[in-house]
Amino acid sequence: MKKIVIIGGGMSGLVAGIYAQKAGFESEIYERNDKAGGLCTGWTRNGHYIDNCVHWLTGTEQKTQLRRLWEETGALTAETAFVPNEAFYSSIYNGVKITLWKDLERTEREFCQLSPEDSEEIHDFIESVRIAQCRKMPVDKPMEYMSPSELMQLGKSMQGIKAVKKKYGNISLKEYVKRFKSLPIQKVMTDFYSGDSAVTSIIFSYASISCGNGEIPVGGSEKMIERMTSRYLETGGKLYLNHPVKKVHIKENEACSIELNNGFNVEGDYFICAADTYEAFYHLIGEKYIPEEWKLVYNQHSEYPVYSKFQMAISVNRDGCPIEHMTFIDCDKIKVAVSTIDRICIVSYGYESSFAPEGKLVLQIKIEQNETDYNYWSYFSEIMYQKKKQEFGKLVMEQLLIKYPELRDNYEILDIWTPRTYHTRYNAFQGSFMRFRERADVKAFASNGKFKSIPNLYIASQWLQAPGGLPTAAAAGKFAIQHILKAEGKYVLF
Ligand SMILES: Cc1cc2nc3c(=O)[nH]c(=O)nc-3n(C[C@H](O)[C@H](O)[C@H](O)COP(=O)(O)OP(=O)(O)OC[C@H]3O[C@@H](n4cnc5c(N)ncnc54)[C@H](O)[C@@H]3O)c2cc1C
Structure with a gap:
């Protein structure tokens, strides 16, 4: 049985692993963190669950190709319920x-x-x-x-x-x-x-x-990833958590092994790099092998900008919470890191009572950040970084309290995180959690994840196609296995 070695256990890596098992390969996923899911994740603070991803999952409609993929990988099941959701989002401007x-x-x-x-x-x-x-x-x-x-x-x-x-x-x-x-x-x-x-x-x-x-599937991002992880393990896949990969070794145009940070080497017949593409090209695979079109995209920062967010989660009383669903409000002009902002996005997670202790709900506050902000956050020592996060958190809270004074004696800051968090934890390029932003005047960039010069190495990631996000990441994982099946001379459709 041929073996596929997958670097990264995010959405792309998990989907690749599940389809690798389904196609009859032996597969192993090496993930640097203590859990799978990558950017599609959530965590708990003081009895509250902070969902870090799914605001909407494209492909929930029945009888679509994507819905089939979600069900085949366990992301959704026939029984998965969805959050009752009446709106995309609201905007408040000058009181309207x-x-x-x-x-x-x-x-x-x-x-x-x-x-x-x-x-x-x-x-x-x-x-x-x-x-x-x-x-x-x-x-x-x-x-x-x-x-x-x-x-x-x-x-x-x-x-x-x-x-x-x-x-x-x-x-x-x-x-x-x-x-x-x-x-x-x-x-x-x-x-x-x-x-x-x-x-x-x-x-x-x-x-x-x-x-x-x-x-939005009930249970949020974490439960969705748990279902996918179980699906992968149940079908015989091997998931190695806390196993950061250091290098992909390539000899005579063939990938032969990966080297782990702990010094061990893992051999395989095929390799799928499902880590962030910048990490993949510039650190794991090596600049020598970066396709020209990717180099161009990474060098044209203004044409292919990336973005991220400064985010806070707060706990407030459920009764009388003034925010329903996702709402943008205006605020005084303030600087958060380097960017000057005059709008704040607030998302209520009141739709799931299990996300907070009784009588409480989680609000997340989201502020747009760009490449310069990422550089700002990255510059500090850990101690200064923590201090700066608190300073900006206080500033943002002051603005929120001007609009919603009723929250003044009724909030607890649960967590604050920044673009630096995404880079530190997931090696996300400049702390970006989506791929390049699609500018109206710039041709969208797309890649099929194959290397002309290294036929047994593939890339699977949300960065391959616009618009990025979970569906693109999942499709990239599935397509990588189909490329391998094709290389093996087998029928590609599952
Ligand atoms: C706040 C937020 C909200 C979002 N909302 C939505 C939404 O509503 N809908 C939507 O579709 N998408 C949303 N997204 C985007 C979505 O999370 C991502 O598009 C998707 O998870 C990317 O998957 P991926 O597999 O391409 O990459 P990643 O999630 O980055 O996975 C890569 C994996 O590789 C691991 N890794 C990296 N380097 C190494 C290494 N050297 N060795 C081993 N492992 C390594 C990482 O730890 C990670 O687990 C959101 C993201 C965030 C953060």
Whole structure:
């Protein structure tokens, strides 16, 4: 039996492992941390569960390719329930609150009531979201293995998407929102994705959520990963936690072994690097082997920017909590690390009573951070870093309390984390937890994860394809196994 060695037990690594077992290979996953899941994780502080990932899981709709993948890997089961969720998010600007409801008619009605002079543009936006609901990610197999008729079928199913893409072309969100006279509508459009993102970013995300294809599984990120880990182990996979990998050894254009930090070497027939791609190329595999297109992308910081967040979790009384679902509020202009901000995102996790002790719920506060902020956080010694986190945490809390004075005697800070956390724990490039942000005016970058010069080595990661996130990571893991099956001369479809 041929052996596949997988570096990294995040979403990509776990999915690769599960499909490797399913395809009859022997497989081993080497993960640097004490649990699997990578960026898809959660942790407990003072009796509260802090979910660090799933705000929405694309692919929850029945009878889609992605839903099948989630069920085959145990991420979802037929019994998995979803959190009752009425909205994508709300934005409050100058005291006016508006919401992107799952119910598109309600959103259109409320937006038009607020700003009748924008009716035509609002209608256009909602129609585009409705059309984009047909967008379902093809994850049965990589496009390169699709037959002409499968490609034609895919093209047909994506016609609506092509029309939406054509309509908005490479217009950025900040250009697009000028079409609306209402400032609160302008804000709601630019709160989730930053101004230089493509308009289609918000249209596609809102489309998934509004058609029920982007739900939150009950139990959150940690439970989802636990189910996947069990699936992998039950099918005979071997998961080595606390086993950081130092190097992939390559001889005469063939990967032969990985070297662990503890000095041991592990041999295999095939290798899948499912760690962050920067870590993979620049530390594990070596610069010599980095494909030119990847070098270019990593060197063009402004064209392919990354982003992360400064985040806090607080416990508040459940009764009278002023925040429901995800809400963006305005605040005084303040500096958090290097970035100056005037909006704060607050997410309520009140939807699951098991996440907090009785009578309490967890709120998470999220502030956008960029590459410069990451450099700022990375600069400090551990002691100074802890001090700075507390300082900025206090500053952000002051702003929150101006808006919600009722929280003043009713909150406990559970945790504060920054882009540095993601780099330290997961080797995430510049602390980024999604892949490159899609700029409207820059061609999206995509890779199939294969090396021309090293045929038994593959990359599997959310960084391979836009838009990143869990579905892209999962698809990359599955596709890596299909590439290996192809290399073995076997049928690729599971
Ligand atoms: C706050 C937050 C919210 C998010 N919300 C969503 C959401 O709502 N929907 C969505 O789809 N996505 C969301 N994401 C993104 C999602 O978590 C990621 O896209 C996905 O988990 C990436 O998976 P991956 O396998 O590509 O990478 P990773 O999760 O980075 O996995 C890589 C693994 O490799 C390990 N590793 C790294 N280096 C080594 C080494 N040298 N040796 C051994 N192991 C190593 C890491 O520890 C990690 O476990 C969110 C992420 C965060 C942080």
